[in-house]
Amino acid sequence: MSAPHLAIVAPLVLSVFIPVFYRIFRHIHTGWFVLPLPILLFVYFLTFLPETMRGESFIESMNWIPSLGINFTAKVDGLGLLFALLITGIGALVVLYSIYYLAKTKEKLNNFYVYLLLFMSAMLGVVLSDNLIVMYAFWELTSFSSFLLIGYWYERDKSRYGAQKSMLITVFGGLAMLGGIILLYIMTGTFSVTKLISQANTIFNHALFVPALLCILLGAFTKSAQFPFYIWLPDAMEAPTPVSAYLHSATMVKAGIYLVARFTPVFGDHFLWFWLVTSIGILTLIWGSIFAVKQTDLKAILAFSTVSQLGLIMSLLGAGAAALHYEFLDENIYTVAVTAAIFHLINHATFKGSLFMAAGIIDHETGTRDIRKLGGLMHYMPITFTISIIGAFSMAGLPPFNGFLSKEMFFTAMVHVTEMDLFNLETWGFVFPVLAWIASVFTFVYSMILVFKTFTGKYQPEKLDKKPHEAPMGLLISPVILVSLVIIFGFFPNLLSDILISPAMASILPSLLGAGDEFMVHISFWHGLNIELFMTLGVVCLGIILYMTHSKWKKIYKAIPEKLSLNQFYDFLIEGLESVSSKVTKTYMNGSIRSYLVYIFAFFIVILVTTLIGKNAFMFDTNNVSTIGIYEVVLAILVVLGSICILFAKSRMTSIILLGAVGYTVSLFYILFRAPDLALTQLVIETISVALFLVCFYHLPKLRKFETRMRFRLTNALISVGVGTLVTLIALSAHSSKLFESISKYYVENTYTEAAGKNMVNVILVDFRGFDTLFEITVLAIASLGIFGMIKLRLNGRKEG
Amino acid sequence: MRKTNNIILETAVKVLLFFIALYSVYIFTAGHYYPGGGFIGGLMTAGAIVLLLITYDIKTVTKILPVNYRILTAIGLLFAIGTSAGSLIYDLPFLTHAFGDVHLPLLGELSIHTATLFDLGVYFVVVGVTMTIIQTIGEDE
Amino acid sequence: MEILMAFVIGILFSTATYLMLSKSLLRIIVGTGLLSHGAHLLILTMGGLKRGSAPILGGNAESYTDPLPQALILTAIVISFGVTAFFLVLAYRAYQELGTDNVEEMRGTEKDD
Incomplete structure (x- = not known):
């Protein structure tokens, strides 16, 4: 991480502390804590001037996702530095202005400055990143922070409208730009602007040149409010004036201009x-x-x-x-x-x-x-x-x-x-x-x-x-x-x-420019x-x-019908989209769990049957099959019987106990299949689960009399038999086909040498695949908090209902 | 949960509980070499406490074990993340574990693993989560 | 053995699906429980059964059963416990609030404002 990297993320880091400052120092305007940073950054960027004047540029890379060619590369050259100075210089003035513009008693200053700093980081990132994917990420971040700042007075309808409008249009352009970046990557295999420029000739003669050019320009035009996408900018004026001065006139809207300037050597x-x-x-x-x-x-x-x-x-x-x-x-x-x-x-x-x-x-x-x-x-x-x-x-x-x-x-x-x-x-x-x-x-x-x-x-x-x-x-x-x-x-x-x-x-x-030349x-x-x-x-x-003569001729403007304006078109488009999508959604999202499950299972059947047939994947091979012992047959019969009996169980108790029985049988299976850890876990889990089921359902007596046996339904039966058959087929083919060598050998060989353990399962869990376990316990913790919340928290107005 | 009056169960639990708890600790510590580990150990401990809950009522149990299980969950998560992040200090990738042998008087050779600390986190989370679930449901009338 | 297991798993999946398509919340939850059993056995069977001794070093065994599916299943068992518990409590609270465990009757009980 080099100094320019730090300069880019510095506002982001400061923004973390802003809410703290806001809480602790209520009587000092929060802006005073923000002000030093842009000034400092401005001075810092001034020190690059001698370097860029010599025609050199500072470039420092930091690995981020090297396997995809995505690195956080900071590049300070003439163009980037000009923008960086604008961002920090105007930024400092705007912060100073905002201190007097926004009253510390009435406004949510913590939000304001957090958004503003977020923007500053994002904008510096846009102009100082050499890697296009990183630049894109910062680019979208400027759209987000602009959205938040336009909607700063979110209780006003117009603010929300303007914020949404700017977001939709600029993010649409941003996505187009991402498309352009990916096209450029397909052409050259790099995300670095510097390398792209050196390959300008290859790009120029490539079939994808024009689509990439159009996509990049779409990004630039939406961001820089060019015709016909400019309509978001007038509505963005709902933001507080310091924001308008900063984002919507001096810096963010110039990101599109920056993009065009940056890509001139490639497309020009x-x-x-x-x-x-x-x-x-x-x-x-x-x-x-x-x-x-x-x-x-x-x-x-x-x-x-x-x-x-x-x-x-x-x-x-x-x-x-x-x-x-x-x-x-x-x-x-x-x-x-x-x-x-x-x-x-x-x-x-x-x-x-x-x-x-x-x-x-x-x-x-x-x-x-x-x-x-x-x-x-x-x-x-x-x-x-x-x-x-x-x-x-x-x-x-x-x-x-x-x-x-x-x-x-x-x-x-x-x-x-x-x-x-x-x-x-x-x-x-x-x-x-x-x-x-x-x-x-x-x-x-x-x-x-x-x-x-x-x-x-x-x-x-x-x-x-x-x-x-x-x-x-x-x-x-x-x-x-x-x-x-x-x-x-x-x-x-x-x-x-x-x-x-x-x-x-x-x-x-x-x-x-030749070597050593300058303009x-x-x-x-x-x-x-x-x-x-x-x-x-x-x-x-x-x-x-x-x-x-202004007052005399300005009536001409009234001759332009309102209905033909771009804003009307935009509103019409948004409303149309909303109503159509809500209608479409309501046709299949009907609120019944059963239909959703039917969709899922039907999709499951269709997609897997197509794959099995299309890829000719079904295979049946009786070689390499292990022997069947008498215990296993008994256990298999028990599992099958237990699960079928649940279907016919009349009372809740019976089905819970049957489920428990199936669970215990499965744990016996684990013993036979040489999986002692699984067997132990399954046994204890089953005990606790049954206790839970009983606690939840046994103590609700008033519903007991409604218990009935399930009625037979043909569609359900067909779907379930379909799912079952399919899974059997998959299990058989999975067993019968060996596409590549198993990776398990690694674990068998390295358990003792690398992790000094003997229980492979446990070593995999805590060491080799520790991330899985880490996330798993996190999921568990979330589930338990969810349960705690559901039971302890009664927010709804039950008194009214 | 309902107050039961079951002498046989109560007496049996008093003895059994000790063994279950001891066994769960054993199974947790043995996890690296023999079947066991944080998950199983944690579940078994939780199972022991559930047994206690069934025998006595919830108030008695909270008196015996005044533990806030949600905090226990959090401590467990911190343990797991802390152990994983610890390797970052030595400039190693996240989740790199270390191990070594220590000679202790009386106990003899003992191998020490940071993986055990991670597993301890798992243990705490499992106990915390299971008990949070059972306790909240049990307390709800 | 693998072929027999394939059929057992198939039946587990069938019954689970049938239960999940019913109207009663409890049956849906029981169904998910069965489904997870089926899935666990499926993963285990895919890795091959009884190919050696238990995956614990030191017993002078020539070969070991595949430890990786077991580790995956161990994670899955605990996760499915968490999910089942969550479902259960959801159903339990739905009972308390709405007085029914029939999912069709629960439709539209969200606040429609």
């Missing part, structure tokens, strides 16, 4: 990858931005805006994959798309994080997030206003903030797409910059709505639940740090280029009077016009 050469990633990204971008304008809830606007921005990053990664077709690095203008993707990823985390926190502050201090009720808050909350305006301007792509730079680069990348001479882009390439431009106009509009509808305009105190005032310092620290980053990255973008962007690019486009990233403010600048100017002009 294919035209399907370029087309799917780029066009779905662009579609999501424009769709999200158009619908964001429609929303009236601050967090809903931010949710749609996140959807749209994720689409933007996605499309950039798709366009960047095209760079793989141009083998020369110098003047490879297409890599700018990847640069822009990474840069925007960082920028988005800063400005969207600050905007979410500002929205949380508004909600916290006024009691509403509805922009129709808000307005004129500028004078009451000047700091929040400043935070929001910087965040929103950056999001809209205005100078001098970092959003402006990445948006310029986005335009550059999209314009470059038209210049490519692959994949029919000569004909269709122009669509990308046009759509990108339209989407940017809408992005501008909703950014303006976000700030100006809230902070300017008419102040409406009568619609607010609380009297608005500026938030306390604690709530403001985190968003202030984030907006300072917005400004710093805006003015000094090249702070990031060498230390973070270039190493991350090296992980995404490794084939373009020269230089982000500059002023490119001269080029097409991108005019595009931005156009965005601003048209955006202002649209914002001014």
